[in-house]
Structures are given as C-alpha cells and as structure tokens.
Amino acid sequence: MQEQLVKNEQQMLALACQSAGLGSWRLSRDAKVITLSAPLCMLLKADADPDTAIDLPYDEFNNKYVHPEDRWFVREYQFEPPGHKYSFRVRCTDGTERWLEAFPVSNGTSLNGTVTGVVQDVTERVASEDDMRNARKMESIRSIAGGIAHEFNNILYSMSGYISLMKEMLGDATPLDTIELNEYIGEMEYSNRRAVRLIKKIQTFSHSGKQGISQVKLEEAVNKVLQNIPFPQTVTFKLAVNLSENDRVYVNAMILQESLANVISNGIAAMDSVGGGTLEMELDTVFEEGNRPVTCGSIRTGYYGRVTIKDEGCGMDRNTLNRIFEPFFTTKQAGQGTGLGLAIVYGMVNAAGGAVEVHSQPGNGTRFRIYLPACNVTTGEETIQ
Amino acid sequence: MTRILLIDDDIQVCTMLERFLVRKGYEVDVAYDGNQGIQKFEPQQTSLVITDLVMPEKEGIETVMELRAKSPNVKIIAISGGGRVGPESYLEIARELGAQRTFEKPVDFDELLGAVEELTA
Numbered sequence: 001m002q003e004q005l006v007k008n009e010q011q012m013l014a015l016a017c018q019s020a021g022l023g024s025w026r027l028s029r030d031a032k033v034i035t036l037s038a039p040l041c042m043l044l045k046a047d048a049d050p051d052t053a054i055d056l057p058y059d060e061f062n063n064k065y066v067h068p069e070d071r072w073f074v075r076e077y078q079f080e081p082p083g084h085k086y087s088f089r090v091r092c093t094d095g096t097e098r099w100l101e102a103f104p105v106s107n108g109t110s111l112n113g114t115v116t117g118v119v120q121d122v123t124e125r126v127a128s129e130d131d132m133r134n135a136r137k138m139e140s141i142r143s144i145a146g147g148i149a150h151e152f153n154n155i156l157y158s159m160s161g162y163i164s165l166m167k168e169m170l171g172d173a174t175p176l177d178t179i180e181l182n183e184y185i186g187e188m189e190y191s192n193r194r195a196v197r198l199i200k201k202i203q204t205f206s207h208s209g210k211q212g213i214s215q216v217k218l219e220e221a222v223n224k225v226l227q228n229i230p231f232p233q234t235v236t237f238k239l240a241v242n243l244s245e246n247d248r249v250y251v252n253a254m255i256l257q258e259s260l261a262n263v264i265s266n267g268i269a270a271m272d273s274v275g276g277g278t279l280e281m282e283l284d285t286v287f288e289e290g291n292r293p294v295t296c297g298s299i300r301t302g303y304y305g306r307v308t309i310k311d312e313g314c315g316m317d318r319n320t321l322n323r324i325f326e327p328f329f330t331t332k333q334a335g336q337g338t339g340l341g342l343a344i345v346y347g348m349v350n351a352a353g354g355a356v357e358v359h360s361q362p363g364n365g366t367r368f369r370i371y372l373p374a375c376n377v378t379t380g381e382e383t384i385q
Numbered sequence: 386m387t388r389i390l391l392i393d394d395d396i397q398v399c400t401m402l403e404r405f406l407v408r409k410g411y412e413v414d415v416a417y418d419g420n421q422g423i424q425k426f427e428p429q430q431t432s433l434v435i436t437d438l439v440m441p442e443k444e445g446i447e448t449v450m451e452l453r454a455k456s457p458n459v460k461i462i463a464i465s466g467g468g469r470v471g472p473e474s475y476l477e478i479a480r481e482l483g484a485q486r487t488f489e490k491p492v493d494f495d496e497l498l499g500a501v502e503e504l505t506a
Contacts, residue, residue, distance in 0.1 A: 150439065153466030153490040154395040161401040164494045165408065196491055211474065 010051075014039055021121030027058065027078060029113035034061045043100075043121055045092040065090045067097065079115060080104045087122065097318075099126040131293055134322055138296075138346070145327055146206035149199050156199070160192050201340045204255055205327050205347040212252040213352060215375045218283050218305050219243060221253060225260045234276025235268055242284040249305035249372035251352040256372075259348045262341030263309050263368050269332065270313025270366060277312030277365070284308075285374055294371075296325050296346055297355035303374035304354070310367040316360040324358070345370070387505045388412045388430050392422035392448060393437040393464075402435065409498060411505075419443025419451075428456035432505045438465040438475040446475065449482050460504040462497075466490035 017023060023040025027033075036046065037053050044065055046054065056064075058078075066074050067089035077086050087101045104117040167185055170178050219241055231237055249256075264279065271277040286306050292299045316324070316331075323329045325346040330339035349356055353373050360366035389411050393399045396417065403413045414431070416422035420443050422436065434452055438445030445463060452459050463479035464487070476487040486500040 150466045154398050157466070157491040158395070158397045158401040160491045161398075161405055161494060165401075165405060168408075192491075211477070 014051075018042060022118060023120075024116065024118045027115040031078060031115075032058055034058045036061070040119060043092075043098070043119075044090060045094045045096075047093060065092075067091060077102070082106060087126070099123045128293075130322065138325060141326060142206045145202050149202045149206060152195070152199050156192060156195050160189075163188050163192065198338070198340075201338070201344060202327060204258075205340070205343040207347065207351065212254070213250060214253060215248040216251050216253045216256060218247065218249055218307065218372075221256050222260060222281070222283060222307070225257050225264065229261060229264055229268070231268065231279075232272060232276070235271055236276075236278040238278060238280045240280075240282040242282065243305075244285070247285050247305060248375040249352075249354075250375050251348065251354070251372050255344065255348045255351075259345040259370070260307065260309075262344060263370070266341060267309055267311035267313060267366065267368075270315070271311050272313075274312075274314050279312075280308075280310045282306075282308040282310075286371075288371070294355050294357035295321065296358075297349055299355045299357070299371055304371040305374045306372075307370040308367065309370075310365065312365040315362045315364045315366055317362050321358060321360055325356075386410075386412045387432045388414065389501070389505070390414045390416065390422060390426055390431045390434045391436075392416045392419065392434065392440075392445070394418055394440040394442075395437070398437070405494065406501070409501075411501070419445065419448035422448055423451050423455070426452055426455065426459075428459065431459070433460045433462065433501065435462045435464065435501075438463055438479060446478055446482065449479055449484055453483050460485055462486045462488065462500055462504065464488045464490055464492060 017037075017039035021043065023043050024037040025040060026035040028035075033055055034057075035053050035055050036044070038049075038051055041052075041054055046065075062071050062075060070088040073086070074088050077084075080086065082104050085101055085103045087099055090098050090100055092098060099122050100119045101122045102117055102119045104115060106114070106116045163185055167182075170181055170185075173181060222239070226239075264281075267279050271279065284306050285303060287303050288299045289301050291301070320331060324342050326339075327343040328339040330337045332339075345356060348354075349370065349372070355371045357369040357371070358366065387410075389406055391399055391402055391406075391413055393402070394417055399415050399417065403415055406413050414425050416425050418440050419436075422434070423443075426434065436445050436448055440448075445465070449461055449463060452461065461479075461484040463476060463484035465475040465479070466489070476484075476489065480487055485504055488497060488500075
C-alpha cells in the first residue's frame with residue numbers, strides 16, 4: 001500500500017517534470033560522476049529506463065550531450081553557487097538541439113559534498129527571443145540601407161550629370177582624343193549604371209511602400225521565371241500547381257519574379273554543391289488562422305497564395321538561417337553573389353503584407369514557403385490587409 | 386531669357402544641374418532648402434521650379450504647396466531620391482499637389498531636358 005502510494009507520487013512528479021521540461025542532476029564530490037535524473041534522461045532522449053536515473057562519467061556526459069561550443073563553460077560553471085543560473089545547448093540522442101537553463105541548488109556545502117541542480121528546457125523561449133532580436137535587427141538594417149541608398153542616389157545623380165556634359169563637350173577635342181575619351185566615358189557610364197541597379201535593389205529591400213503592387217497570377221509569374229533559369233543536368237525539377245483559375249495574389253509582379261528567380265537559383269546552387277537532387281515547387285492557396293510569426297514576418301488570419309520551393313541541397317544551420325535575409329549576407333564564394341537575393345524577397349513580402357517560412361537543416365535541404373495575400377478576384381479587392 | 390529656380394540641399398547636385406541648364410541656355414537661381422527657395426521665387430520672373438523632395442528645414446512637399454499657393458500657375462518639376470518610404474511615394478504626393486513632371490534620382494538627362502523644354506515653351 002505504502003509502496004503503491006510512493007510509486008504514484010513518483011509518477012505524478014515525473015509527469016509534472018515532463019510537462020514543464022524539468023530535470024535534475026547531481027555531481028559527485030570529486031566531479032567525476034554525474035547523475036542524471038529520469039526526467040533529464042527523457043529530455044536528452046537518453047537510451048535508458050524511463051523510471052531510472054543514470055550515472056555517467058562527467059567527461060562522457062559533457063562530450064556526448066553538451067554542444068561543443070558550450071562545453072568549456074558548462075565545465076567551468078559546474079560549481080556555481082545556488083541562485084546563479086546559466087544556459088547552454090545540448091544535443092539529444094535523436095540529433096535535435098535543445099537549450100537548457102541550469103539552476104544549481106547546492107554547491108557542495110551540503111548533501112555529502114555533492115553539487116545538485118535543476119535544469120529546464122527553454123528552447124522555445126530562446127527561439128522566440130531570437131526571432132524578436134532578429135526582427136529588430138532587420139528593422140535597423142532596413143533603415144540604414146534606405147538612408148545609404150538615398151545618399152548614393154544624390155552622388156550618382158551628379159556623376160551622371162557630369163558624364164553627360166562631358167560627352168557633349170567632346171566635340172572640341174582632337175579626333176584621336178575623342179575616341180579614347182569616349183571609351184573612358186563609356187566605362188564611367190557603365191559603372192554608373194551598375195551602381196544605379198545596385199541602389200535599386202537595396203531600395204527594394206528597405207522600402208515598405210505599396211507602389212507597383214497589383215493582382216498577379218502566380219502561375220504566370222512562375223512560368224516567366226522558369227523560362228530564364230538554366231537547370232543543370234544533375235537537378236530534376238517538379239512543379240505542382242494547385243490553384244483555381246481565378247486565384248490571384250497581391251504583390252509587385254516584377255519583384256515577385258526576381259524574388260522567385262533568386263530562391264530557385266539558391267536551391268539549384270545548394271544542390272549543385274552536393275552533386276544534384278530534385279527541386280520541388282508547389283503553388284497553392286491556403287487559409288491560415290491566428291497569428292504565427294515565421295522566419296520573415298508573421299502569417300495572420302486570411303487567405304494566402306503560397307509558393308513552396310524545396311531543395312535537397314546542403315541545408316543551413318540556425319546561425320545561417322537567422323541571417324539569410326540580411327542584405328550583403330552570402331554563403332557563396334566572393335564574386336558569385338551580391339547577397340541581395342533574399343533581401344529582395346524580404347522587401348517584397350514586407351511591402352505586400354506577406355511572410356516567408358524557411359525550414360532547413362544541415363545536410364537535409366531547405367524548404368522556402370512564400371505567403372502572399374490572396375485577392376478576391378470577383379470584387380477586385382484584397383481579402384486581407 | 387527663361388529663368389529656372391533650382392532647389393536641392395545637395396550642393397554638388399545643384400552645381401551640376403546649374404551648369405547643365407546654363408549650358409542649355411537657361412538662367413538659373415539656386416536655393417539649398419525650401420525656405421530659401423520660397424524667398425528666391427518670383428512669380429513674374431521664374432518660369433520653372435525644379436525641386437528635390439527630401440530636404441532638411443522645409444520638405445519639398447511643403448515647398449511645392451507654398452509655391453502653388455503663391456502662384457497657382459507655377460510650373461514644377463519634382464525630383465526625389467527617396468527616403469524611408471521610397472522615391473515613388475514622395476513623387477506620387479508631389480504629382481497630386483500639382484507638380485507637372487516628376488523624376489526619380491538619378492535622372493535621365495535627355496528626359497529631364499525634354500521636360501524643361503516642354504514646360505518653359
């Protein structure tokens with residue numbers, strides 16, 4: 001009877017720990033052996049009896065479960081006094097990565113000189129703090145980029161003015177000089193045009209205005225883009241269109257085409273680096289409910305035209321994923337990309353009131369989902385703002 | 386001689402445009418912000434105003450409104466390099482307020498000259 005009661009208590013406690021993502025540990029007096037409580041073993045997906053705590057040599061625990069970059073300070077903080085908490089990443093047996101927050105409860109002055117503590121799984125909290133930081137960072141980059149673009153426009157404006165004046169005045173020079181000078185001016189004009197194109201791209205990223213936004217047929221835009229993209233032989237392409245005849249999205253058509261070309265080219269490049277694969281693309285209309293923050297922007301209640309682009313390329317880790325929409329951020333080799341491709345996608349969804357959801361894992365490819373507000377074609381009005 | 390009033394807070398842009406227009410045979414007044422522009426504007430003599438839109442002190446949009454109040458028939462060309470919301474937004478407002486022609490920086494000079502000739506004809 002008594003035994004049954006204890007067992008029930010234990011089960012209740014285990015349930016509470018599991019739902020709160022809690023676990024505990026105890027480190028031996030000589031710091032050589034760590035005891036992981038049963039709930040902590042479950043958190044780590046350790047291969048053990050769900051009701052039993054396990055003892056592990058400390059070094060084995062550190063090397064097997066703690067993220068390589070965090071091992072040094074987990075080792076250093078093991079004797080932190082109670083009240084001092086610290087966070088670190090662990091790698092669970094199933095390959096997933098979680099954030100744990102550790103609270104030491106005794107530091108060797110009691111309980112036979114052992115150090116004991118409680119850990120809590122704070123992965124979701126860390127991810128949402130990450131998203132908020134990311135959103136703030138993107139907002140400040142946007143305003144810096146907008147300011148720089150404005151200043152550069154003035155500089156280019158006066159440069160191009162002087163170039164056209166010089167061209168006109170060349171009539172007075174000797175014929176030989178004229179040929180050479182015309183060549184130089186041609187080079188200057190070319191540089192100037194390059195700079196103008198670059199500034200236009202940066203402005204696409206930094207502006208939030210609604211200019212140029214109209215009702216666009218997704219399938220038509222995609223077909224135009226596909227005509228101009230060379231697919232290497234190693235890449236197979238599949239397109240599934242699940243749209244009705246009247247489906248339209250609310251977006252700037254030119255920028256949509258450029259954005260799609262950028263995401264598709266990135267997918268192809270990512271697969272090229274691992275010897276090829278299949279690029280799958282799907283177009284559909286979906287209804288979303290609630291308010292769901294995603295990689296770029298938030299998906300709110302309403303109908304969306306959705307473009308899914310999935311590759312089997314090299315994939316990305318979370319650090320890279322956090323930065324892909326930053327202008328000038330690129331993982332390509334120098335000279336192979338300006339780092340503005342996805343910044344343009346960011347600018348597009350921001351202006352149109354859409355969002356982008358990106359899922360990626362190193363070695364497991366990447367899936368981009370671009371959500372654009374759907375239009376109600378019969379009334380000619382957008383269904384969501 | 387046809388007189389044009391140039392308003393732009395970027396000195397280099399003003400100097401370049403002044404030289405460009407003088408070479409094309411126009412007389413040019415230069416102002417470096419909206420307030421100066423309003424002061425230098427003379428309804429009887431100024432045939433055309435070319436103004437920037439994003440400026441400190443007095444914004445171009447406000448300048449366009451005041452010029453229009455001073456002289457309802459004034460011809461205006463508005464040019465913008467864009468601020469936070471992009472050049473198109475400012476230019477749209479300027480058009481609504483009665484700027485006859487609008488350009489995004491950097492401007493195509495043949496087009497600008499065409500507009501100047503048309504509006505001062």
